[in-house]
Amino acid sequence: MHEETVYDALTNAHDDAGHWAFGTGFDEPLAGVDTTVPDGVDPADLGVYCLMLGDDALVLAQRLTQWMTNAPELEEEVALGNTGLDLLGQARLLLARAGSVGVLGRSRSLATASIPDEDALAYFRDADEFRNTGLVEAENGDFARTMVRLLVASTVRLAVFARLRESRDPVLAAIAAKGVHELAYHRDHAARWVLRLGDGTPESHRRAQDGVAAVWPLMADLFTATDVEARLVAAGVAVDPAAVRDEVREVLTTVLERATLTVPPWPDDVAPRGREGRHGEELTALLATLQGLARQHPAATW
């Protein structure tokens, strides 16, 4: 019975989606959401803010994807793939939003007209136009460092998204409302690994502690607002990164202590770096891989 249906569907491969055995319908995540820019908000600021949040997701998704086929367990391949897909989904919505309010930087002049804004932004911007933090662009290191970074990144992002649900921008509010469920899972998954590794064997404890030492300094510029953020916070659109610092600190301290790890001194705040387009060579290398094929065929659509 299955047999006949599947074969029939496959022979009709060239027809519309309906002939495929198991459908193709994907829900449009923002269907029905009002996309008007709220009164008193500069679309350029809104777009740049979407790039900040979108680039964080895109770059971290790329880092997690590096684990595919290399993970410690098959269950972890599935979990990391899932997390990468969630983040990629968030990135696509945010980059598309940036494009829709006209923030495309130099990308639009390089990319062919037929490719969507999300791809123009992902594939045809150079590193100095990326707005992600240094936290997500740093190399994975071993599995312990990867999980510590995921814990920190998802804790910060969840705290931001939880507040962003109240944003005056209905698109950001909708993206955040969907994202919090995903991020709560990411944080939980990472926290469980940090517990297992911290409180596992002497080797895993040492590696987890080394991971903490490598990741902690990357938090220094996470909690200082850029001018763009400050203006959008005043307009009720963005979340002030300083407002999530205490919550982040509390969550991370709780997890590390339960994992029998030493909590290093909290880094002093410094001025934003990645959010202002200042990055290290890790991002250049990451983008070379991410963008290489698309840039080799600038006139192609995929």
Add this chain to the structure above:
Amino acid sequence: MSAPTLDRPAVDETALQAQFDATIAADHRVEPRDWMPEGYRKTLVRQIAQHAHSEIIGMQPEGDWLLAAPSLRRKAVLLAKVQDEAGHGLYLYSAAETLGADRADLTDRLIEGRQKYSSIFNYPTLTYADVGVIGWLVDGAAICNQVPLCRSSYGPYARAMIRVCKEESFHQRQGYELLMTMMRGTPEQRAMVQDAVDRWWWPSLMMFGPPDDDSPNSAQSMAWGIKRHSNDELRQRYVDMSVPQAQVLGVTLPDPDLRWDEESGHWRSGPIDWAEFKRVISGEGPCNAERIARRRAARDDNAWVTEAATAYAAKHAEGHAGAVA
């Protein structure tokens, strides 16, 4: 296992065998707790493990394009696909475990070369068109092989196959859709598609295994209802299915002898280079060593993670048991 004990009567193997034979004859399912002949169990473990290994090794050729996929949508589609393959590997290893096998042991056998995986995954993915062609041809061939396994006599395998086939069918559609998009694209993209088809067509025909007159295990597997159709029958189905799809796509299949046989109503392909099949299966394909090396590294380099998880679970299980007592 069947040795008589003092408090249990000797098991009547003849009666059990008769019951098993009746189950197979009636086309009913054999379930994990049912008695089964040792040969049936071994054959199934070998086949299911080989299938699971193929899913896991099969993540690699396409996985090589995950970081470089040329659009975010294609990246998401490919990531979801590679993730599905890990999931398929998991169901299949679980099905093998219902027969008394152990996943870690099967993985060791794979890495040590004592168990095989589909030799198709020993070919490299040279361009992004390979991602589409793997979806269309390799997943297409896999579906032809696997759809009949949804009626396999062993229940857990048959049920795993239903889910796997649904997802494979989706992957095949996505692969074909990528190729359609590329064929509507630039001349370079069209050339990439044709080149990928040229490289993957013959290996995909070899996925059905050796010809029927050179397939030593097939007859017993058919009698046991593990296999439902012969290698050549399935290969023919695949050719008949793929030729019209190639025509719609606008690519040429690299077989000068391929022709429509009016009398039988089938597409007939030219001779397959079985010497190449044997070379690749015996470890001399372009990527055999690389595929196994990566699987080995994932196991060995991360062994400390698994040890940590085990140690943590043991510590906390003790604590829990103590609390209950």
